[in-house]
Amino acid sequence: SPRILVINPNTTAAMTDSIGACAAAAASPGTTVTAVTPAMGPASIESHYDEALAVPGMLAEIARAEADGSADGYVIACFGDPGLDAARELARGPVVGIAEAAMRTAAYLGRGFSVVTTLDRTRGRAEDLAAHYGLARFCRRVRACEIGVLALEEPGAREVVLAECRRAVTEDGSDAVVLGCAGMAELCAEISAEIGVPVVDGVAAATRTVETLVALGLRTGDRGEFARPPAKPYTGLLRDFQVA
Numbered sequence: 448s449p450r451i452l453v454i455n456p457n458t459t460a461a462m463t464d465s466i467g468a469c470a471a472a473a474a475s476p477g478t479t480v481t482a483v484t485p486a487m488g489p490a491s492i493e494s495h496y497d498e499a500l501a502v503p504g505m506l507a508e509i510a511r512a513e514a515d516g517s518a519d520g521y522v523i524a525c526f527g528d529p530g531l532d533a534a535r536e537l538a539r540g541p542v543v544g545i546a547e548a549a550m551r552t553a554a555y556l557g558r559g560f561s562v563v564t565t566l567d568r569t570r571g572r573a574e575d576l577a578a579h580y581g582l583a584r585f586c587r588r589v590r591a592c593e594i595g596v597l598a599l600e601e602p603g604a605r606e607v608v609l610a611e612c613r614r615a616v617t618e619d620g621s622d623a624v625v626l627g628c629a630g631m632a633e634l635c636a637e638i639s640a641e642i643g644v645p646v647v648d649g650v651a652a653a654t655r656t657v658e659t660l661v662a663l664g665l666r667t668g669d670r671g672e673f674a675r676p677p678a679k680p681y682t683g684l685l686r687d688f689q690v691a
């Protein structure tokens with residue numbers, strides 16, 4: 448049975464627990480889902496700086512799982528898809544980010560989707576990812592709740608997210624809404640029930656996507672761009688990142 452490692456690239460264990468529960472709920476009965484928190488990195492990812500500093504800790508989790516042979520595929524559970532291409536160089540099995548999975552899934556559901564994310568400053572990243580994945584024509588708008596990632600747990604946050612999702616339907620004419628943060632995963636069912644269009648949570652979408660790729664015996668091509676990185680020294684805090 449497939450073993451999926453879900454990596455929360457930030458270092459907030461409570462978020463890892465919530466993400467892991469959503470991934471496990473989405474997975475098929477025979478699939479094993481393990482969620483992990485990196486040993487180092489930002490408490491949340493809300494800027495390019497946070498995203499850059501999340502990558503080494505996330506990659507270390509993939510390197511460990513590859514050394515153990517303990518995972519058949521990986522989910523990177525942050526809406527910036529941090530370190531996705533580097534992860535694909537290290538992993539034998541498929542690696543899927545929650546933004547790519549959610550956007551590709553939403554594109555099956557109609558002519559256009561809106562993304563509802565956290566801080567306004569992260570909207571550009573979501574727009575860039577849509578374009579990078581060839582989905583700019585499907586992504587009608589990226590909206591921000593102006594709620595910090597760790598503030599999603601606070602009272603009143605879910606109402607703000609719900610209101611923004613409603614506006615995505617009434618103002619953007621979107622056929623689907625994508626939740627633009629792993630911290631929103633547990634709100635998906637509730638928001639879906641309220642707004643009358645499909646709501647895509649990237650944690651669930653990525654988990655099922657990895658499961659499907661593994662079941663089809665598919666993995667990242669390792670002939671060229673995504674071959675293992677060339678061996679070389681890394682210094683200072685990165686000295687343990689030398690690839691065998």
Ligand SMILES: NC(=O)NC1=NC(=O)NC1=O
Pocket residue numbers: 457490491492493524525526527564565566569596627628629630
């Ligand atoms: N757009 C986002 O808020 N992304 C995220 N930051 C995190 O720490 N986790 C996410 O999913």
